[in-house]
Amino acid sequence: MRVGFYQCSPEFGSVEANLDQYTQALEGVQADVVVLPELGNSGYLFLNLEEVKSMAEPADGPTFEFLHTLAKKHNTHLVLGFPERKGDHFYNSSMLVGPEGLMGVYRKVHLFYEEKLYFQPGNLGFPVFEIDGVKVGMLVCFDHLFPEAARVLALQGAQIVLHPSNLVMPTKAQLSTRVRSMENKMFWVMCNRYGTEDRGEKSLTYTGESQIVDPDGMVLANAPAEGDCLQVVEIDPAKASDKKVTSRNDLLEDRRPEVYQL
Amino acid sequence: MRVGFYQCSPEFGSVEANLDQYTQALEGVQADVVVLPELGNSGYLFLNLEEVKSMAEPADGPTFEFLHTLAKKHNTHLVLGFPERKGDHFYNSSMLVGPEGLMGVYRKVHLFYEEKLYFQPGNLGFPVFEIDGVKVGMLVCFDHLFPEAARVLALQGAQIVLHPSNLVMPTKAQLSTRVRSMENKMFWVMCNRYGTEDRGEKSLTYTGESQIVDPDGMVLANAPAEGDCLQVVEIDPAKASDKKVTSRNDLLEDRRPEVYQL
Numbered sequence: 001m002r003v004g005f006y007q008c009s010p011e012f013g014s015v016e017a018n019l020d021q022y023t024q025a026l027e028g029v030q031a032d033v034v035v036l037p038e039l040g041n042s043g044y045l046f047l048n049l050e051e052v053k054s055m056a057e058p059a060d061g062p063t064f065e066f067l068h069t070l071a072k073k074h075n076t077h078l079v080l081g082f083p084e085r086k087g088d089h090f091y092n093s094s095m096l097v098g099p100e101g102l103m104g105v106y107r108k109v110h111l112f113y114e115e116k117l118y119f120q121p122g123n124l125g126f127p128v129f130e131i132d133g134v135k136v137g138m139l140v141c142f143d144h145l146f147p148e149a150a151r152v153l154a155l156q157g158a159q160i161v162l163h164p165s166n167l168v169m170p171t172k173a174q175l176s177t178r179v180r181s182m183e184n185k186m187f188w189v190m191c192n193r194y195g196t197e198d199r200g201e202k203s204l205t206y207t208g209e210s211q212i213v214d215p216d217g218m219v220l221a222n223a224p225a226e227g228d229c230l231q232v233v234e235i236d237p238a239k240a241s242d243k244k245v246t247s248r249n250d251l252l253e254d255r256r257p258e259v260y261q262l
Numbered sequence: 263m264r265v266g267f268y269q270c271s272p273e274f275g276s277v278e279a280n281l282d283q284y285t286q287a288l289e290g291v292q293a294d295v296v297v298l299p300e301l302g303n304s305g306y307l308f309l310n311l312e313e314v315k316s317m318a319e320p321a322d323g324p325t326f327e328f329l330h331t332l333a334k335k336h337n338t339h340l341v342l343g344f345p346e347r348k349g350d351h352f353y354n355s356s357m358l359v360g361p362e363g364l365m366g367v368y369r370k371v372h373l374f375y376e377e378k379l380y381f382q383p384g385n386l387g388f389p390v391f392e393i394d395g396v397k398v399g400m401l402v403c404f405d406h407l408f409p410e411a412a413r414v415l416a417l418q419g420a421q422i423v424l425h426p427s428n429l430v431m432p433t434k435a436q437l438s439t440r441v442r443s444m445e446n447k448m449f450w451v452m453c454n455r456y457g458t459e460d461r462g463e464k465s466l467t468y469t470g471e472s473q474i475v476d477p478d479g480m481v482l483a484n485a486p487a488e489g490d491c492l493q494v495v496e497i498d499p500a501k502a503s504d505k506k507v508t509s510r511n512d513l514l515e516d517r518r519p520e521v522y523q524l
Binding site for chain 1: 410444509
């Protein structure tokens, strides 16, 4: 299985240009799944609810249609963060789109900073989907800092975490995603945007350094702190099904939930 | 508050010599708590239950008496792993000893490899103790790889994790203890032994690199892969009481247990 990310720097509000960039970046790509950034159609730094309302769309909206066309063209699967409208509510969501269509939606459970002003916390739990028989889950950005999130995915059999991000705290997720991968024996594909988003009264700089990690916590591929970067690596997802670290230790079976009371 | 570790290489079966080494190593030490290795009186690589039986002792046994004398002498607290006998059962335990006496016992919850042949899994949960008003918890070695362990301590208010270890898998705990510290905003003092324990038919090499980490995951002090090493650093435990990473994000309050179902 070939998994990858495309690190880039979406421009706030320029949905069409951002999506066009994915078309260009993925030209000729050979991958089973490629992860794109959080809020990767709209940009991240909303200043008010009106801006969210103006760009949010349903999971089967035009951004989905665009990705579906792209997924069919390259016979691949794509993961992209987007501001989701569902009835009167808005979520910081991620969609998984394949040649067959919309395969899954995840709504960010752990909202970061001012996202709390605009988005509802995710109400779909941590669903697991299948890509050609391989179980995958999605997390979005700040979720990485809560070990429970990846753990719940692992306990449901997820072999790969697909992780669109817009990280602003340097190096933390580059460490934590390695440890999450180790402690759950999973693969992890983190796509983090880079660049500065200057909205006048507010500004954020994102940290790049997207990375793909194996179930031993080793980095298989990574990107620099700045710059567009497409990386695809071949992995054996079966390695994420074996949770043993010694002949007597299985990292999921050795858990003792009766002691945790979490 | 001054916290430290003494990394060394206990000799299997030489309880008196191992304890004597602590006397020498701690000469002149100025610390509020010093962590010593897992099974640091007996050595680690038991070949059969008879060996465990011959060296296990109750938590208030001679090893405690020795540490109590040492703790009084230096007006400090000591954490040491030891094979505990309790009735007919044996535990891979850690004791916290202060000038006042025995302050706490933790029994390793997640047993590694052949420890499962000799020891019962810990049945005391993850208790929290106080050193001069600062809340501390103990974990032992392999516990580091289970995020639930440190999380339970954090949720009970532990500000520092005291972590006697005999690690054999290189670098993993050096990464995971940084991430545990970040995700729980706690301090962490890991004392890992070094050296090769050659018991004839079996042999293990321990990885050293003991370290002290702050609530941002930064390494405050560490030891080389080999060699006796005493390190003591000054910390402000109050930093571990503030779980905020932004003005709107508190790492414990932002948890969503109703979604985890762990």
